[in-house]
Amino acid sequence: MTTHDGPTRYGFLDCNSPIAPWRFDRQVRECAAARPQTIVDIGCGWGELLQRVAAQVPGAKAYGIDSDLELLERGRAGAVEKGVGDRVEFVEYRGESWTEPADLVICIGAAHVFGTWAEALAALYPLVKPGGRLLFGDGVWAVEPTEADLARMWPGTTRGDWPLLPDLVDDAVAAGFRPLRVEAVEQHEWDDFESAFLADKEVWLLANPDHPEAAAVRAGADEHRGWWLRGHRGVLGFAYVTLGRPVA
Numbered sequence: 001m002t003t004h005d006g007p008t009r010y011g012f013l014d015c016n017s018p019i020a021p022w023r024f025d026r027q028v029r030e031c032a033a034a035r036p037q038t039i040v041d042i043g044c045g046w047g048e049l050l051q052r053v054a055a056q057v058p059g060a061k062a063y064g065i066d067s068d069l070e071l072l073e074r075g076r077a078g079a080v081e082k083g084v085g086d087r088v089e090f091v092e093y094r095g096e097s098w099t100e101p102a103d104l105v106i107c108i109g110a111a112h113v114f115g116t117w118a119e120a121l122a123a124l125y126p127l128v129k130p131g132g133r134l135l136f137g138d139g140v141w142a143v144e145p146t147e148a149d150l151a152r153m154w155p156g157t158t159r160g161d162w163p164l165l166p167d168l169v170d171d172a173v174a175a176g177f178r179p180l181r182v183e184a185v186e187q188h189e190w191d192d193f194e195s196a197f198l199a200d201k202e203v204w205l206l207a208n209p210d211h212p213e214a215a216a217v218r219a220g221a222d223e224h225r226g227w228w229l230r231g232h233r234g235v236l237g238f239a240y241v242t243l244g245r246p247v248a
């Protein structure tokens with residue numbers, strides 16, 4: 001997990017969003033249960049969920065869309081490992097420009113490619129075939145943030161960056177969807193995610209304390225930990241909503 005050149009990237013994460021293994025397994029099961037024959041994941045990263053759903057649905061054709069070549073490469077290797085390399089295609093593309101509808105659309109942690117969450121939901125609706133589903137995941141306020149809360153988070157964070165959960169679901173309904181499952185993660189899922197996110201740097205720093213890059217890596221890790229433990233912890237949540245598009 002460490003090299004002398006620099007920290008690994010997402011080396012301690014199974015997927016790039018906060019989620020407990022049991023919840024992830026349930027998402028795979030529920031997505032697969034609808035037997036989608038076409039699946040697209042917008043902003044897929046390395047598409048762990050996409051790979052696992054495709055592996056559960058014989059014959060399904062899946063596309064993972066992302067702009068990061070390194071992550072797409074990890075996705076391709078994972079799909080081959082799971083025996084679905086011929087059915088899961090990782091495509092370097094702008095997610096907001098994808099136009100091919102699918103039975104199952106996944107968009108987790110990538111709403112920002114469309115603008116706001118409401119703009120994302122509206123843009124994703126026509127990508128879901130009538131009778132199909134959207135699994136959407138993104139940040140939501142766990143509590144109404146105060147000005148002091150906002151000031152402790154990432155620079156430039158505003159109240160308008162994320163919705164409260166009920167408002168997110170209202171926006172999904174306004175876009176034409178019906179909600180099939182609405183859930184928000186527990187704090188320990190965020191803590192596990194942030195710990196694993198920082199582990200690349202922390203493990204590398206322990207092995208390379210005097211490396212010429214160590215001071216910069218340490219400063220980056222310390223800053224990120226501050227945004228988490230003194231910033232968004234307990235204030236920012238993360239929601240997953242499974243949405244259905246009515247049949248035509």
Ligand SMILES: C[S@@+](CC[C@H](N)C(=O)[O-])C[C@H]1O[C@@H](n2cnc3c(N)ncnc32)[C@H](O)[C@@H]1O
Pocket residue numbers: 015016017042043044045046047048065066067068071093094095096107108109110113
């Ligand atoms: C928070 S990550 C989520 C990854 C993945 N959905 C997951 O849950 O593991 C957001 C992803 O969006 C991708 N991304 C950012 N802008 C994009 C764009 N315009 N088009 C496609 N992907 C984009 C990033 O490269 C990154 O992999």
